[in-house]
Amino acid sequence: MPTKHLTLDDLPPAARQKLGIKRPRKTDFAKEAVRTHALRILAEIASLTQDQRRRVLEHAVKVNAI
Numbered sequence: 001m002p003t004k005h006l007t008l009d010d011l012p013p014a015a016r017q018k019l020g021i022k023r024p025r026k027t028d029f030a031k032e033a034v035r036t037h038a039l040r041i042l043a044e045i046a047s048l049t050q051d052q053r054r055r056v057l058e059h060a061v062k063v064n065a066i
Contacts (some may be wrong), residue, residue: 008021
């Protein structure tokens with residue numbers, strides 16, 4: 001007789017909280033998509049020096065935070 005495994009969805013929220021179990025984040029933006037976009041961005045700035053790339057990326061982070 002096969003045994004049924006308990007999943008996080010089987011536990012009520014109060015039980016998960018009491019046990020300190022958090023649900024994993026669900027996202028539509030997979031790791032592979034992140035990698036692909038990162039490589040495209042790095043290819044765009046590949047001709048810059050390391051210092052110039054650092055400045056551009058720091059500026060991009062500031063712009064993104066606005």
